[in-house]
Amino acid sequence: MHVKHPKDHALSEMEGDGIIANIRHMDISGNESPYLTANIHFSGQCVVNCRDCHSNALFRTALDDKRNIQDVLGWIKDQYKLGLIQGICILGTDTVEKERALPPLYAFAKYHELLTIVYTGYVLSKAIWSYGVPDWYICGPYVGGEWYQGKTFYKYVSEQGGFYRNVPREEYFIPEIINKGEAHGRQTQPRSEI
Numbered sequence: 001m002h003v004k005h006p007k008d009h010a011l012s013e014m015e016g017d018g019i020i021a022n023i024r025h026m027d028i029s030g031n032e033s034p035y036l037t038a039n040i041h042f043s044g045q046c047v048v049n050c051r052d053c054h055s056n057a058l059f060r061t062a063l064d065d066k067r068n069i070q071d072v073l074g075w076i077k078d079q080y081k082l083g084l085i086q087g088i089c090i091l092g093t094d095t096v097e098k099e100r101a102l103p104p105l106y107a108f109a110k111y112h113e114l115l116t117i118v119y120t121g122y123v124l125s126k127a128i129w130s131y132g133v134p135d136w137y138i139c140g141p142y143v144g145g146e147w148y149q150g151k152t153f154y155k156y157v158s159e160q161g162g163f164y165r166n167v168p169r170e171e172y173f174i175p176e177i178i179n180k181g182e183a184h185g186r187q188t189q190p191r192s193e194i
């Protein structure tokens, strides 16, 4: 499947102004990938509706979940300035409103050369339609057992017009392999300019 990478789009990070999204919490960890990422956990009724959803707590939005994407970008920017993150990871429920929230986050990531990773219950084609083209997709509904069962890992490859390569889970979690010959071996360090 040939896809155009949104990193080629000249989106301004200011586009996040006025966009409100349901986000339950934000944190930093290296558990979702081999990188330290700013993790944005979206909430709201998930349209995938997996049986035995493992994120039930995120289905119902709380008043506190309403956040302006500009504020979210401000938080991400702070983590970036401190040198704490190598990427932005999108998690949580799949909702239509979430689609509007991602382009400004991608734009910020593009400008600062951060990775973008999206976890979703959608299959790849639906994910691209809804969320565009991040560096990584972890796709597929929850089927029970370990969280990764039923999930497919895709890495965006810019060659030949751009497409997603199916990557074994083991490869996704081993940075020495996925960094080989690529520009994603980013180091964390404080940045004085932003």
Ligand code: SF4
Binding pocket: 046, 047, 048, 049, 050, 051, 052, 053, 054, 055, 056, 092, 093, 094, 120, 121, 122, 140, 141, 142
């Ligand atoms: S995609 Fe995730 S959040 Fe949505 S129903 Fe399935 S397990 Fe729950």
